[in-house]
Amino acid sequence: MTEPALKLENISKSYGAMTAVRDLSFEAPRGRIFGFLGPNGAGKTSTLRMVLGLVAPTSGRISVLGASDGRRVRDRIGFLPEERGLYRRMTPAQAFDFFGALKGLDSRTARRRGEALLVDQGLGHAMHKPVKSLSKGMAQKVALISALVHEPELVILDEPFSGLDPVNQQSLERLIRGLADRGATVVFSTHVMAHAERLCDKVVLMARGRKVFDGPVAAARAAVPQRLILVGQIDPERVRALPGVTGVAQELSADGPSLVVDLAAGASTNAALKEAFVQGLEITRFEAREPTLHDAFIVLTRDAPETQA
Amino acid sequence: MRRALIIAQREYLSFLRTPGFWISLLVMPLVGMVTGLAPQMIARTEPPPTVAILDLTGLGADGPGPWLVRALARPASADAERPSDGPGRRSARDVRRSITVVTAPPAFAAARTPAEAGQAIRAYMAARPLLPDGRPLSGALVIHGDRDQLHLDLWTPRPQVAGWSDALAAPLDDWARRARLAAAGVPPGVADTLDRHLADVRNFSPQAAAGRVSFADKAPVLVAVGLSFLLWALVLTGAGILLNTVIEEKSNRVIEVLLSSASVTEILGGKILGGALLSLTTMSFWGAIGFWLIHRSAPDMLGVVGAALTGHGLVLWFGAFFIVGYLMYASIFAAIGSYCETPREAQTLLGPVMVLLTVPIVFLGATISAPDAPLLKILVWVPFFTPFLMTTRVAAGAPVLELVAALAEMMLMAAFVVWLSGRAFRSGALATEKLDPRRFLAALFRRES
Numbered sequence: 210m211t212e213p214a215l216k217l218e219n220i221s222k223s224y225g226a227m228t229a230v231r232d233l234s235f236e237a238p239r240g241r242i243f244g245f246l247g248p249n250g251a252g253k254t255s256t257l258r259m260v261l262g263l264v265a266p267t268s269g270r271i272s273v274l275g276a277s278d279g280r281r282v283r284d285r286i287g288f289l290p291e292e293r294g295l296y297r298r299m300t301p302a303q304a305f306d307f308f309g310a311l312k313g314l315d316s317r318t319a320r321r322r323g324e325a326l327l328v329d330q331g332l333g334h335a336m337h338k339p340v341k342s343l344s345k346g347m348a349q350k351v352a353l354i355s356a357l358v359h360e361p362e363l364v365i366l367d368e369p370f371s372g373l374d375p376v377n378q379q380s381l382e383r384l385i386r387g388l389a390d391r392g393a394t395v396v397f398s399t400h401v402m403a404h405a406e407r408l409c410d411k412v413v414l415m416a417r418g419r420k421v422f423d424g425p426v427a428a429a430r431a432a433v434p435q436r437l438i439l440v441g442q443i444d445p446e447r448v449r450a451l452p453g454v455t456g457v458a459q460e461l462s463a464d465g466p467s468l469v470v471d472l473a474a475g476a477s478t479n480a481a482l483k484e485a486f487v488q489g490l491e492i493t494r495f496e497a498r499e500p501t502l503h504d505a506f507i508v509l510t511r512d513a514p515e516t517q518a
Numbered sequence: 519m520r521r522a523l524i525i526a527q528r529e530y531l532s533f534l535r536t537p538g539f540w541i542s543l544l545v546m547p548l549v550g551m552v553t554g555l556a557p558q559m560i561a562r563t564e565p566p567p568t569v570a571i572l573d574l575t576g577l578g579a580d581g582p583g584p585w586l587v588r589a590l591a592r593p594a595s596a597d598a599e600r601p602s603d604g605p606g607r608r609s610a611r612d613v614r615r616s617i618t619v620v621t622a623p624p625a626f627a628a629a630r631t632p633a634e635a636g637q638a639i640r641a642y643m644a645a646r647p648l649l650p651d652g653r654p655l656s657g658a659l660v661i662h663g664d665r666d667q668l669h670l671d672l673w674t675p676r677p678q679v680a681g682w683s684d685a686l687a688a689p690l691d692d693w694a695r696r697a698r699l700a701a702a703g704v705p706p707g708v709a710d711t712l713d714r715h716l717a718d719v720r721n722f723s724p725q726a727a728a729g730r731v732s733f734a735d736k737a738p739v740l741v742a743v744g745l746s747f748l749l750w751a752l753v754l755t756g757a758g759i760l761l762n763t764v765i766e767e768k769s770n771r772v773i774e775v776l777l778s779s780a781s782v783t784e785i786l787g788g789k790i791l792g793g794a795l796l797s798l799t800t801m802s803f804w805g806a807i808g809f810w811l812i813h814r815s816a817p818d819m820l821g822v823v824g825a826a827l828t829g830h831g832l833v834l835w836f837g838a839f840f841i842v843g844y845l846m847y848a849s850i851f852a853a854i855g856s857y858c859e860t861p862r863e864a865q866t867l868l869g870p871v872m873v874l875l876t877v878p879i880v881f882l883g884a885t886i887s888a889p890d891a892p893l894l895k896i897l898v899w900v901p902f903f904t905p906f907l908m909t910t911r912v913a914a915g916a917p918v919l920e921l922v923a924a925l926a927e928m929m930l931m932a933a934f935v936v937w938l939s940g941r942a943f944r945s946g947a948l949a950t951e952k953l954d955p956r957r958f959l960a961a962l963f964r965r966e967s
Contacts, residue, residue: 283778295772311776311780
């Protein structure tokens with residue numbers, strides 16, 4: 210069995226009296242895109258810093274590309290911090306040179322690889338322009354490419370989509386998929402679930418320093434109730450009696466009065482609808498709404514306990 | 519080591535490419551030249567002082583007033599310099615030559631007593647009228663008393679700058695001496711020769727190469743003080759550059775990328791090395807300008823300065839103190855920068871360091887005349903002051919044991935400061951909370967978890 214690119218076992222991190230991460234364990238398989246999700250302050254950045262070896266865990270064990278300390282394999286890791294991460298006066302060419310050299314790459318190779326990625330992102334014309342003259346989206350791409358020129362096995366991206374417009378987000382998603390296609394493991398943190406939903410093979414959800422979910426995106430979605438929208442003059446009490454229904458809320462939609470019906474996890478929307486029609490409920494329109502990762506995120510993080518020591 | 523060199527190279531080249539670096543490189547010598555020439559420039563633009571003399575002794579044409587007027591009107595060639603003249607005599611003679619005697623304005627020319635003259639002069643000067651030729655009156659000298667005891671009342675609207683009393687008193691001392699000699703029956707011809715028999719003062723020192731003290735013997739201490747100022751400027755400039763780059767890296771999160779690519783030692787080492795190379799570039803540039811200026815204006819001085827630099831191994835000690843002093847201050851500045859995202863945030867923590875940097879400069883001027891002063895001997899043992907004050911001690915011929923011990927102490931302190939700064943740098947670079955001096959101090963001594 211292939212060793213995971215990243216393996217954390219019972220990791221905790223405290224800063225004085227404040228516990229940022231508590232008893233965290235997960236694995237990121239090689240060659241996959243791994244989402245590290247959670248609201249602000251969930252402990253994502255602290256965890257990534259422990260993985261990189263920038264801070265030591267208070268307790269627990271970490272394995273990064275087979276090493277017990279990220280610093281030992283730093284040349285095999287590419288890291289993009291949240292926003293920026295570039296010298297403003299540098300040109301992309303100089304940035305590829307400098308950051309590539311720190312990872313042991315010669316100047317010519319770093320520039321060649323960097324330029325190829327830059328051209329692929331439609332930014333070939335920016336190769337020799339100072340970063341300060343580039344837009345935020347362009348600079349973010351340059352920063353990411355700087356972290357990739359040495360072709361790392363593990364790519365760690367901290368909130369890579371932060372502040373990007375939809376076009377640049379899509380372009381960045383394509384770049385990330387390309388990394389996984391060539392065999393790199395991508396770990397990225399975000400609190401925007403849509404990106405994780407589109408990109409990730411596996412996610413870990415964090416809330417208040419604790420892990421609240423670990424598994425494939427589909428499993429995260431299955432962990433939250435499905436939802437039915439029923440439009441028409443319907444008695445909510447009769448809907449509550451339908452099989453698998455856990456909650457009913459009234460709302461006014463463009464089509465008129467409607468009910469938002471929550472079903473228990475694993476309950477069948479078909480069974481509930483069938484029973485509704487059997488009972489003769491006056492339904493003019495219905496919609497089965499699949500839970501999104503965002504829904505899962507809300508539900509799973511809502512009840513997470515505090516981690517303050 | 520490879521990564522440290524890469525970081526050093528970036529630090530060096532990135533600043534070398536900025537126009538600001540080259541501007542500051544040129545501005546500093548200009549500021550230095552202007553500072554050095556400022557007193558002369560001001561003196562040249564200042565009109566010659568005008569002095570009105572009022573003789574109330576009633577001694578007529580043989581009185582001290584006319585004697586003083588004649589002495590001040592005497593051509594410079596008649597007031598010959600002598601090798602034995604010390605700085606005091608030369609200065610008084612220069613001032614005397616610059617004074618122009620003017621006719622006393624009617625407002626106080628008719629005064630008959632010192633009190634009356636004082637009152638009239640006070641009223642006249644308060645109104646600040648101009649003389650008929652358009653110049654202001656710089657001073658009024660009221661001479662009173664008798665042959666036995668002369669009194670000089672010098673009135674001037676600017677008492678803080680007028681340094682003429684001694685210059686004006688010297689000819690009157692001569693008059694009084696001649697008057698007493700005449701009263702004692704000494705012929706005037708004998709009195710004339712007395713000036714030629716004034717004591718001939720000569721300075722000797724066992725350190726002086728030729729026994730007799732010349733400028734070449736004073737040069738080492740002067741050069742050492744100059745080097746200390748240079749060291750101070752370089753440390754401040756180099757460490758300041760380092761501070762600004764770290765602040766920039768902290769604010770744009772590059773510091774996190776660096777920390778993920780290199781160790782703290784490599785990052786700090788590279789930055790300090792890069793800053794040191796910039797300082798050396800600056801020093802070489804300023805040194806070349808200094809060499810050119812001396813070569814152009816006083817070529818003979820090149821040998822004197824060269825001998826001063828090599829005497830007592832001054833330049834070697836300077837190099838050692840520069841390296842250790844720069845290392846100490848640069849690492850402190852880098853650690854401070856790692857906690858700040860803006861220069862304003864840095865000011866809070868820089869305050870105490872700037873006080874440390876100011877103290878040696880306050881004492882540096884005094885070291886020229888008193889390089890062996892007990893207070894100085896104590897201060898050089900404070901490691902934060904050692905690099906700036908010890909250079910003067912080297913030039914003054916301090917025992918080698920003292921120099922070695924001070925350097926060793928400083929190296930120990932520098933090692934401790936670098937270690938502490940490394941911890942602070944790592945902690946500060948990753949800190950996201952608002953700057954808090956208490957947390958800063960706590961981070962220095964906290965055990966890494």
